[in-house]
Amino acid sequence: MPKVVIGVMGPGSEATAIDLQNAYTVGQLIATEGWVLLTGGRNTGVMQAASQGAKQAGGLTVGILPSAARAAMSEAVDIPVLTGMGSARNNINVLSSQVVVACGMGAGTASEIALALKAQKKVILLNKNASSQTFFKGLAPELVSVVEQPIAAIEIIKAFLSDEDHVNRTVE
Template sequence: MKTHIGVLGPNTTTGEQYQLGCEVGRCIAEANAILFCGGLGGMMRAAAEGAKSAGGQTVGILPGTDKTAANEFIDIAIPTDLGAYRNALLVRSCDVVIAVHGAYGTLSELAFALRLKVPIVGLHTWEVHRDGKADPGIHLAHTAKEAVALAIKLAGKK
């Protein structure tokens, strides 16, 4: 079975952030993994666009009931009618997640991943501290290629 890699990030992005998301998605497809995301705009759209540009498969876990709300790069749209609570379902569906930048929704997904013991790769995203120390559950990467390689490695250790 192919590795399921979730991409977490903000629903609005700068041009630079969008390009990074596209690169992450492309690297996921090149690694022969399946990209999972929230299925809408911003980083979700960027990662899905990148994956599709490299012939990859994409799955969007949507907050609403309408599968047509998914961005045009989503192959399989899963409407949940869960609103923001779909973040837990997204994380649970993945072998590993990559957080790229992010807003509060991303922070909630990181908390779910830490709680559910889903490995996390962080790429220019939130830092989570416990007792004054960075949480060791978030593995930092500096490039898209490094993030995906680390994600594949961490998924293999589950």
């Protein structure tokens, strides 16, 4: 059986201290559950914090990098996927994840959430950005959950993964 892959997305250099702390903790908790962490793989922002958290907890990390080189890759990435695709790699990020957790908000994160919803993926918003919460919940209320604490995100993921319906979702 394939391993569970959980994507953690969020801003790079624009990430807030709260975004970084949430990402680090979510990364730790994902690893503790035995799930694989997937991020954008770079050595900045939410990508770096989540990967460091997962590594600290002994987890496996995958980084889907925008370039064809390892430059700017997080040292906490175990499996780098060099795409040379720039932001187009955002689609790989979400399609490879069973659940997407967004820590914070930026243009790249918003694109990843939109792609995840289009693909019928479960999305958890771990941020206090009311406008993004309203917008994304308006697009797909059944797929979007809003939480304030990392542990709440993990509980939602557990419940989602235990529901066999998620296995049968397909993209048309």
